[in-house]
Amino acid sequence: MRLAVVLLVVCMGCAGAIKPDTETAESIVRSQTAPRSVVDAASGRSIEPEAFFAILRTKTVVYVGERHDDPADHGVQYAILRQLHRDDASLAIGMEMFQTPFQDPLTKWSAGLIDETVLRRETEYDDRWGFDFSMYRPILEYARNRGIEVVALNTPREVVYAVAKDGLDSLSVEQASGLPELDLANEQHRALFDSEFDAGEHAAGDGVDRYYEAQVVWDETMGSRVAETLSRLDGPAKMIVFAGRVHVKRGLGIPDRAAMRGATPYAVVLPVTDKELKAELKRPPGERSADFFWALGR
Template structure:
């Protein structure tokens, strides 16, 4: 990338952080006011903050908007009638109203990870009670993340002891700035993923093959719901392409079981974090496929919390999604996610 393009990208990202930070700083429903949300959903004691003048908020949200949107655009699928000038304000409201925020990535996209970092920075600047939950680390290695956060382990030791190169494998430098920032701000880190050995075993032999030892880091099998039909249909398409049309029904069943186990394990850990840290907001970094139409993780988190937290809310945001993806499920008509954040030119790359 040319130096000029890199500088443009840096400038745009700076404006993005400024815009989010301004809104988070002044928003009446921001996490300065998280206490009100906590009270409304029964999450525990907190203090409400005064309501701000919405006209001031609207003016602040327009600062540098034209500059910031030169190389990226926001699209709200939950509020499709929004004008471009209203979208930052609405996104910030969505973020600050939600206890869980999902930032759906393409794993090898440097741009996606830069935006993730900037959203995390903007949120943390105005709400220190954050948790970062990551698909990139498997649940048996939670203690390693804790020790890294406490500066008991170096970054190199973190990589080695989580077996990151073999269990995740995407270039470490894509995620390193996010981990470094989290450590610097003492943001708790949560390992979400299922152990590779378990998902591999399920894909080969099925859920019924799991021993008690295999089940240590996954939810009870009774909580694993193999559906919905639309999700299975999308997984079947992936399976068919992987096997060039030569797969079989038993293989598809096991493949789908492994995918659902993956989703259920991460959903279980997120729901547990909500209960464990009721005053915190949880930012979740996962692949886009786990969020589409709510079928992967979001609905499974909601299922676990709906009874205890009837007003629990979450926001899904896809970073630079594949434009060929249908914006709504053809059967249920449900939107693919709440928000899309598109890169519109090369200038917005890191």
């Protein structure tokens, strides 16, 4: 049986995803422009798109969560990217979809030195991520055509798998030395993890704890990459980060861990269905999953 880390990707990132019927996934992504409605989580009220984007412009990092196989979510990411880059050229894109050892081909991609076939081969995209590349193509082509830096955020798969299977102590010296400082004591983050992850048969013994360690390795690595990128002398002024929903919900995954390393202020945006929005608005403002909800109208 495949490791629960795979379940984290499939179950957490993609819960509620849909498949397009008549339109291609890529065309759905490219067609997204202005939001039908954006809800401010603090007030629970809709705000005008202009006001929404004005707030995002004040943030150093904007996190846009996704269901990995939902083209509508990627359309929201694409729309926000275009708006923010139009207003601030000093912008980098952080992507969970690429693992840190494969930064070099992403750098070459942004410089226009390689094509899509080479990018996918040299990042091992199809093996290591595997979701429909066409949903990310508009974002990546936008970056390439404008020379925007794309940052590989994700932990090497081998490390996450090893931690999920045998725990942190199982890592080699080389693997462990590549990890950032890990905060395993965040009770809110652990509660979010427990609520999102159905451990099933893996609940016996210390299985769930190992999977939580793997989740923290994941989030801390991505958070540290965001902070490192922004703190470089030649770094961008701002970043927009695309990652699975559970990595950004309530700011408890990547955002807070990046913020502890100096990547502030930030905002979290989640694309939501009508049903999801109703559920979010039933919660107290401090327990809502994002700062803003982009209503998908379905």
